[in-house]
Amino acid sequence: MSKKNNDFFVQKKDWSEVKDKLLACYLKPYITKILCTNKPIIYVDCFAGQGMFDDGKAGSPIIALDIIEQCKNITTISNPNIYAYFIELNHFQRLKENIARYPYANISIGKYENNIRDILLNKQGCNVFLYLDPYGIKGLKWSLFDSFAQMNFNTIELLINMNSFGFIREACRVFDIKFKEEFIFEDLIEYETTTLDNSTKSIDELNEIAGGIYWQPIIQEMKSGFINGYKAEERFMEEYCKNMSRQYKYVLNMPIRIKQGQHPKYRLVHVTNHPEGCILMANNICKRWEAMREIQNGGQMLLFDEDYENNTIDDxxxxxxxxxxxxxxxxxxxxxxxxxxxxxxxxxxxxxxxxxxxxxxxxxxxxxxxxxxxxxxxxxxxxxxxxxxxxxxxxxxxxx
Ligand SMILES: C[S@@+](CC[C@H](N)C(=O)[O-])C[C@H]1O[C@@H](n2cnc3c(N)ncnc32)[C@H](O)[C@@H]1O
The missing domain is CATH 1.10.10.10 (Winged helix-like DNA-binding domain superfamily/Winged helix DNA-binding domain)
Known part of the structure; x- marks a missing residue:
């Protein structure tokens, strides 16, 4: 494990705050609404982390568990069935300690790729929510996303933190191109140092993450100098979401910036098969975005609203x-x-x-x-x- 990796949980950084706020502001209305289906909720944090950062700030597991508790306390549904699972490869010991006060939380030790099928086995008819927050891109296997869509759940939602620039950087390595926008990663601490090279195996790995070969012409265009890394990332994500929409009807592609006017650091992708989930997510993102913009502006008024892409949006x-x-x-x-x-x-x-x-x-x-x-x-x-x-x-x- 590199020094960088160990640093991740020392102090909660701005962009971890942003990610967790988006998760938190969505989960509460999601659980409240979906409990009305009277079908069990299966919540899985697929890359759970330690549960809590060393500075005492809550990580995604504690955030989710607190929200589950709150929802259970306020719901009028009798016997709300909410099951929470946390998969963690490295920090499972700390995770166990940090979430010990929630006895119903299930911890799976090991890789998400190896555990998720077992967790979802026999969960047909349930409402499934998967939160995927890996460091890099390697865990995000397309074939798994494909298989979830076939599992006959009552509803299924995936919230994915997609390190899309990580994908472009790997793809450049595979195609022997220099990735010029390396500074993007300066404050984006990543876990896995790459093992990808220009071998066929590496290309296959990227095909499996992307769910196809559509990314290759995009990188070729970069190689020819027609587009830069930002454009390549945008194009890749457009295609990635289009690909997702073959399995999931509603796909939201949300670039995440830490400061106003910045290029995105990564993308949050929300996919679901039911329209209410999509509406709830989009509406919450808008509200959250307005709140975050206020923080970024130091409370100064803007003449026009801006959307999550920093585009001016007026009525x-x-x-x-x-x-x-x-x-x-x-x-x-x-x-x-x-x-x-x-x-x-x-x-x-x-x-x-x-x-x-x-x-x-x-x-x-x-x-x-x-x-x-x-x-x-x-x-x-x-x-x-x-x-x-x-x-x-x-x-x-x-x-x-
Ligand atoms: C970005 S961190 C998650 C942070 C967490 N969402 C939070 O808010 O506290 C990613 C976590 O995934 C774990 N991890 C890495 N590869 C994994 C894999 N294949 N399966 C499950 N966990 C993995 C890492 O040890 C790390 O704790």
Whole structure:
């Protein structure tokens, strides 16, 4: 283990804070909502770490376990079934000590790749949430992601911290190209020193991580000098997410920056087969992003909102995108599917309220029909709700 690796848990760094905040702000509404399915929740932290950093700050296992406790305490569902699993290859001893006060937490010692199938065996019909936060890219085997999609869970969600520049750097090594953006990794402590070289075995390994060979022409373009490392990373991630969407209907690709205006350090990828999960994630990212932007600006007001990509997003742009997207829904479509589809296409650029505001404007202008069931309240008024569940359904259809 290199010195760098040992440093990881000494002090919690900014980017670990960002990752954990995003996980935390999503998990609470996720668990609260998914408990209503009355099916068990299987939460797996696939690269768990120590549970707690040496400076006393909580790592992802403690963050998740605390949220599970809170949700169990406040839910009205009787006997909520939530099972938590933590896989760790190296720091399992510290992990055991740090999460000993949660007796129901299961620890699997060893590699995620070797343990995950056993954990998910016989979990058909359950709601499965996998959190994957490896140091590098090697653990992220595509064939496993493929197999999870076939396992007949009630719902499945994956939240992946994808070290996409790590992939590009390895791919450059395999193709004998100098990776010029090496400074990206300066404050991104990585665990695994690479063993990849220009052998066929290394190419196969990258094919297995990417889930195909589409990354190779991108690296060739870099080699020819047509694109730089940033562009290559962006293109690779676009293709990676497209590939994911063959198995999982809703894929969100979220670049993570530590400071405003920076290039992304890595990507958070959220994939799921159910629209509500996608909407919940995107909406939470937006809220979290607004909060983080305030921290970055030292509380100074910005004239316009910015999205997670540092692009300026004002209401006019949201309206333009909303028109572009919803005017394509000439068939009746479930509202949640349409909202999730919007986020998949444009990314988590605005809160759900803003999407709904645009839809209501279209409704008022007779451009869209919003079909609500029930369509009248008990007192005979026309209903205006925009959320489904508890006996309510909402569908939309573009009219002109
Ligand atoms: C980035 S750290 C996880 C940090 C954790 N999410 C947190 O917030 O505290 C990655 C962890 O994965 C572990 N690890 C490395 N390779 C692994 C593998 N193949 N399977 C499971 N764990 C692995 C490392 O020992 C390390 O503790």
């Amino acid at each position: 006019q742009i949201i309206n333009k995108f909303a028109y572009e997207y919803f005017s394509g829904t000439s068939n009746v479509k479930k509202l949640s599917e349409a909202q999730a589809g919007f986020y998949v296409k444009y990314g988590p650029i605005c809160s759900l309220n803003k999407i709904n505001d645009a839809l209501k404007r279209f409704e008022k202008n007779h451009q869209i029909e919003i079909l609500r069931n029930p369509s009248y309240t008990k007192t005979g008024k026309v209903t205006t709700f925009m959320t489904e569940g508890k006996g309510r359904t909402v569908s939309i259809r573009w009219l002109k």
